[in-house]
Amino acid sequence: MNAPLFVRCIQIIGLITAPVSFTSAADSLSTVLKSTHSFEDIADAAYWQAADGHADGLLIASLEGDGLAVFDQSGSLVQRDEQFEVVGADIRYGFRPRPQYPAIDIVAVGLPEQQAFGFYHVTPDPSAPLQFLGQINANINMEGVCLYKNVTTGDLTVTGFTEEGSIVQYKLDYDGQHIISRVRDDQGMPVPVRVTQVGGELSSCVVDDETATLFVAEQNVGIWSYGADAENVKDRRLIDVALPLGHIEEIENMDLVYQPDGKGVLVVADEGQGFLLYDRQSSHRFLGGFNVAGFEEAKLVTAATDGLWLGNTEADQPVYEKLPYARLAPISDVQIDTAMDLRHMSIDGISLVAASGETQAVDDDGDAADDPAIWLNEQNPQRSLIIATNKQGGLMAYDLNGQEIQYLEGGRPNNVDIRLRVKTSDGGSVSLAAASNRELNTIALYTIQDTDAPIQKLPVKGDNTHPDAAELVSRVDEVYGLCMGQAKDGRTYVFVNGKNGQIEQWRIELHEGDASGTLVRTMKVNSQPEGCVVDDQTQTLYVGEEDHAIWSFNAHEDGSTQATLVASVDGRTLVDDIEGLAIYSKDEKRYLLASSQGNNTYAVYDLVQNNRYVGSFAITGNDEIGVDGTSDTDGIDIISADLGAGYPEGIMVAQDWYNINKRYELENQNFKLVSWQAIAEALFK
Numbered sequence: 001m002n003a004p005l006f007v008r009c010i011q012i013i014g015l016i017t018a019p020v021s022f023t024s025a026a027d028s029l030s031t032v033l034k035s036t037h038s039f040e041d042i043a044d045a046a047y048w049q050a051a052d053g054h055a056d057g058l059l060i061a062s063l064e065g066d067g068l069a070v071f072d073q074s075g076s077l078v079q080r081d082e083q084f085e086v087v088g089a090d091i092r093y094g095f096r097p098r099p100q101y102p103a104i105d106i107v108a109v110g111l112p113e114q115q116a117f118g119f120y121h122v123t124p125d126p127s128a129p130l131q132f133l134g135q136i137n138a139n140i141n142m143e144g145v146c147l148y149k150n151v152t153t154g155d156l157t158v159t160g161f162t163e164e165g166s167i168v169q170y171k172l173d174y175d176g177q178h179i180i181s182r183v184r185d186d187q188g189m190p191v192p193v194r195v196t197q198v199g200g201e202l203s204s205c206v207v208d209d210e211t212a213t214l215f216v217a218e219q220n221v222g223i224w225s226y227g228a229d230a231e232n233v234k235d236r237r238l239i240d241v242a243l244p245l246g247h248i249e250e251i252e253n254m255d256l257v258y259q260p261d262g263k264g265v266l267v268v269a270d271e272g273q274g275f276l277l278y279d280r281q282s283s284h285r286f287l288g289g290f291n292v293a294g295f296e297e298a299k300l301v302t303a304a305t306d307g308l309w310l311g312n313t314e315a316d317q318p319v320y321e322k323l324p325y326a327r328l329a330p331i332s333d334v335q336i337d338t339a340m341d342l343r344h345m346s347i348d349g350i351s352l353v354a355a356s357g358e359t360q361a362v363d364d365d366g367d368a369a370d371d372p373a374i375w376l377n378e379q380n381p382q383r384s385l386i387i388a389t390n391k392q393g394g395l396m397a398y399d400l401n402g403q404e405i406q407y408l409e410g411g412r413p414n415n416v417d418i419r420l421r422v423k424t425s426d427g428g429s430v431s432l433a434a435a436s437n438r439e440l441n442t443i444a445l446y447t448i449q450d451t452d453a454p455i456q457k458l459p460v461k462g463d464n465t466h467p468d469a470a471e472l473v474s475r476v477d478e479v480y481g482l483c484m485g486q487a488k489d490g491r492t493y494v495f496v497n498g499k500n501g502q503i504e505q506w507r508i509e510l511h512e513g514d515a516s517g518t519l520v521r522t523m524k525v526n527s528q529p530e531g532c533v534v535d536d537q538t539q540t541l542y543v544g545e546e547d548h549a550i551w552s553f554n555a556h557e558d559g560s561t562q563a564t565l566v567a568s569v570d571g572r573t574l575v576d577d578i579e580g581l582a583i584y585s586k587d588e589k590r591y592l593l594a595s596s597q598g599n600n601t602y603a604v605y606d607l608v609q610n611n612r613y614v615g616s617f618a619i620t621g622n623d624e625i626g627v628d629g630t631s632d633t634d635g636i637d638i639i640s641a642d643l644g645a646g647y648p649e650g651i652m653v654a655q656d657w658y659n660i661n662k663r664y665e666l667e668n669q670n671f672k673l674v675s676w677q678a679i680a681e682a683l684f685k
Contacts, residue, residue, distance in 0.1 A: 040065050042311050042318050044144065044253065046089040046107060047304040048122050048129075049342055058122070058129060059302065059309060059320065062086040062109055068120075070129055071320075079128050084111045084118060088144035088160075090206075091122070093343045095149070095156050101176050108158045110142035111135060117145060117158050117170070119179035134178035136190050138168050148207040148214065148228040152350050152600065152618045153629070155182075157193065157230065159214065161202045167216065169194040169230055171664075182623060183664060193230035193664035204254045206266070208280065209345060215239070215266060217251040223268065225284065231621065232600070232631035232658045239266075239284045240276075247286055249273045253311070255303045256280060257325070258340040261571075265334055267308060269298040275310070277334060287334055292321065305339045350601055351617040351682035355627045356646065356675050359402040361659055361668035364392040369669035371415040371580065371635025372653040375431060375448045378420065382644040385454055386653050387433055388671055389413040389635075395435065395446070397454045400643060400651070402673060408455045411437040411444060411469070415482035415530070415635060418448060422492045424510040432458070432510070434494045436479040442471035443479070443494055443506065445515050462516045472517040476502045483581075485534030485541065485555050493520075493557070495532055495541060501525045503532075503543065505557060520557040531581040531595065531635065535607065542566065542592060544578035550594060550605075566592070566611050567603070573613055575599040580636035583607070584650065584676060595633040595654070602636070602654070604683060615683050619654060619674055626662025630654050630672050638676065650676035 045061040058078065059071040067082035068089075088110040096103035105122040107130065119133040136158075143163045149156050156172045171182040171193045181190030203219040207228045214228040222241035240246045249272030257264045257280070264280035265287065274291040275298050278284050291298075292310060300311025300320075307324040325336035362369045372388040385405070386398040394409040395416065413435035422432040431448040433455070445458040459470035466473050476498025485493045494517070497503045503523040509516050523541075531544035534555050541555040543563075551563040569576045575598025584591045590607040591614065604614040621628040633654050640650040652674045659670045 042300065042313055042320070043087045044089045044300065045302040045309060045311065045320070046091040047302050047309065048091055048105065048107075049093070049305055051343065057304060059304075060089055060091065060107055060130070061320070062089045068109060068130070075320075078126070079130055081120075081130060081132070083132075084109075085113050086110065086118070087112055087142060088146075090145055090147040092147045092149045092156055092209075094154075095172070095174065096154065097156070097173050097182070098176075101174060104174065106133075106147065106156065106172075106179065108145050108147050110145045110160055112142045115139050115142060117142070117160060133174075134180070136170055136179070136181050138170070138190075138192070140166055140168055143202065144204055146205040146207050146214070148212070149209050150212070150229060151209050151345055153352060153620050157228075159205055159207070159228075161198075161205055161216065163201055163203075165198045165200055165202055165218070167194070167196050167198060167202075167205075168192045171230065183662075191663060193660075198224060203251050206254045206256055208256055208266075210258070210262065211282070215254060217254055217268070219251050220249075222246060222248050223251065223254075223266075223278075227658075229631070230664050231628050231660060239278065240286060243273075247273060247276055247289070252298065253300045255301050255308075257303045257308070257336060258342060258345065259336060260340055264336070264340070265328075267301045267303065269301045269310075271297045271299065274298050275301060275308075277328075290328075292323070303339060305341075349615060351615060352620050353617050353674055353678050353682045354620050354622045355629055355672040356622070356678070357400075357402050357673035358627050358656070358659075359386060359388070359396075359398045359671045359673070360404045361670045362390045362396065363407065363668070364390055365668050366392075367657075367669075368392045369634075369655050369671060372637045372655065372671050373416045373418045373433065374637050374639045374651065374653060375418050375433075375454070376420060376639055376641050377450055380450070381641055383450060384639075384641075384643055385448065386671065386673075387416055387418060387448060387455065388653075388655075389416050389435060391438065395455050397448075398671070400646070400673070402671075406453050406455055408446075408453075408457070410457070411435075411442075412439040413444065414438050414480055417482060417484040417494075419484045419486050419492055422486075422508075422510060423490050424512070426512055430510065432484075432492060432508070434482060434484055434508075436474075436482040436496050437469075437471060438479055440466050440469055440471060441474055441476075441479050442466050442469060443474060443482070443496055443517070444469070444471045445508070458510075459514045460517060461511075461514050464517065464519070470514075472506060474498070474504060475519070476500065476504060480528070481530035481532050481544075483532040483534055483541075485539070486536050487539065487556070491557075493534075493555070495534065495555075497529045497532060497543065499528045501527055501529060501545070503529070503553075505555075507557060521561065523553055523561045523563070525551055525563060530577075531579050533581040533583050533592070535583055535585070535590065535592075537585065537590065538607070542581050542583075544581050544594060546577040546579070548576075550574075550578060550581070550592075567594070567605060567613065573603050573616055575601075579634045580655070582636045582638045582652070584638045584640055584652075586640035586650070593636060593638060593652070595636050597632055597634070600631045600633070602633075617679060617682055619672055623662070627672070628656070628660045628664075630656045632657035640676065647675050648677060649680065652676055652679060
């Protein structure tokens with residue numbers, strides 16, 4: 001029997017703070033609002049937030065066999081679309097993949113009969129706000145959908161799931177009339193950017209855009225979290241599990257309440273346990289739960305700006321009831337007055353720079369590629385090389401097209417750096433490279449030259465060498481970051497740091513066919529550092545203490561060991577971990593760049609103007625040439641020389657933790673190449 005769908009407001013509700021047990025208050029007193037239509041059921045809903053932030057938004061509900069319905073705040077039916085059977089609903093704001101078209105608000109739904117995603121645009125028309133924008137065939141038995149908008153790049157992806165445990169994800173585009181797949185095959189057919197199998201029966205998904213976290217409900221098992229971005233697929237984590245080990249019985253639906261500074265809650269509708277609350281911050285700890293009088297089973301939850309819409313599908317007449325956020329205050333630490341304005345959820349001030357190329361992937365899977373160093377071929381700059389570490393087994397040499405020229409096996413090199421024209425005892429000079437070898441806790445030295453095998457091991461001799469290898473033995477607890485410097489008199493140094501914060505400075509001397517090293521001093525930061533770089537012009541060493549700050553030291557071997565603060569982790573311009581550091585130096589311009597791994601950006605500081613923060617940029621993918629962007633970057637390097645038509649102002653090289661090919665298939669890690677000219681145009685436009 002078809003029953004009317006009502007929308008009403010909760011007056012009294014039972015709130016529970018106990019970690020497992022749940023009770024309900026007396027019968028709730030509800031005011032039934034307007035409704036003149038009967039529907040079979042409600043499946044999911046998304047709340048559209050009005051542009052001015054006032055409480056005149058829309059509730060967009062999927063009704064399975066009865067299509068899609070739009071309700072205003074009073075519960076009045078505004079619009080019906082009955083052309084499809086519809087499941088799932090999600091919304092994102094301000095999608096603008098092409099500058100020639102205006103930004104639009106997108107609603108995504110699942111179309112199970114078509115095995116497709118359907119898309120709508122929320123328009124200003126008060127009588128018919130939804131405009132259909134087409135569909136993308138996914139070839140799965142769709143059970144639900146969720147959207148993800150990358151807050152840095154603005155890219156939009158849609159994820160669909162099946163009851164049997166499959167997940168597919170498509171990257172979206174807009175051609176002015178229709179939503180289409182950004183990635184397509186040679187015949188123009190949409191290609192998913194991710195396909196995966198969760199395991200058991202799935203019932204809901206939701207994405208935290210700020211943290212790029214995809215939450216998936218395996219109905220009778222628990223809640224999983226994944227990386228939401230196809231270019232940053234983190235290992236999945238189990239957030240909660242079924243009773244008696246956890247708090248779950250049978251999950252039906254989920255949504256997120258956003259608040260500033262990462263605060264807020266994940267709200268889970270559990271058919272047997274009521275409405276469960278989890279901390280939105282990284283721990284995702286269980287906060288408690290509540291039941292609603294008159295709700296036989298908790299089925300649906302949708303977050304709005306001023307409260308939660310709770311769906312009661314077991315009532316004689318299926319209803320949505322509204323719980324103001326003020327009623328959540330008695331539950332654990334949850335204090336919500338109003339939800340964050342999702343229209344302005346973005347990382348402001350981040351410039352976007354497309355990668356112009358990439359290296360071949362390293363030979364080993366997992367965490368392998370780490371740090372690059374650029375060798376300038378002074379006689380033929382276009383034949384310059386990228387020397388990079390595979391910390392599972394050796395050093396690579398790539399040309400500027402990213403082709404591997406050499407793989408020199410040996411040790412577990414973590415960081416690498418290069419200095420040109422290092423003097424030898426016979427009056428000559430060589431290009432010298434140094435790498436931190438975590439296998440032996442040593443510093444390995446190499447020469448770089450323009451040959452078919454450009455990297456050649458340079459043996460170290462003396463009392464401070466390792467008995468099993470001609471390498472300098474470090475005294476730090478575990479060699480990690482490394483960089484090189486040259487004094488005005490030509491003396492060359494290697495700085496190596498350990499995970500305990502200890503930093504060593506070694507003076508290197510080159511002889512005929514070998515080298516020696518002398519430990520000249522030590523410095524320290526309070527916790528684990530990695531990235532470091534030396535400004536030879538000012539004789540300044542910069543060190544990145546991963547979780548806290550960038551520090552500078554006097555780089556002279558007899559200089560002060562006192563650290564000076566350059567920039568602190570602030571959760572905005574620098575988000576831990578601080579990883580690679582590099583310096584761009586040309587004429588009177590000198591910039592320090594830092595890999596802000598926590599938000600996949602690169603912070604830029606003007607060394608000429610007292611380390612003034614200039615801005616940040618992200619390296620994005622270029623689907624036209626089949627190169628993805630960077631994520632979770634470790635090491636970086638930059639030089640300012642003219643390397644030819646592709647890099648007239650120099651080149652930046654950045655490690656890419658999650659490397660994918662043009663079909664968005666995961667490959668081993670690699671390094672991305674970016675024109676400094678493109679970076680400068682983005683930062684200083």
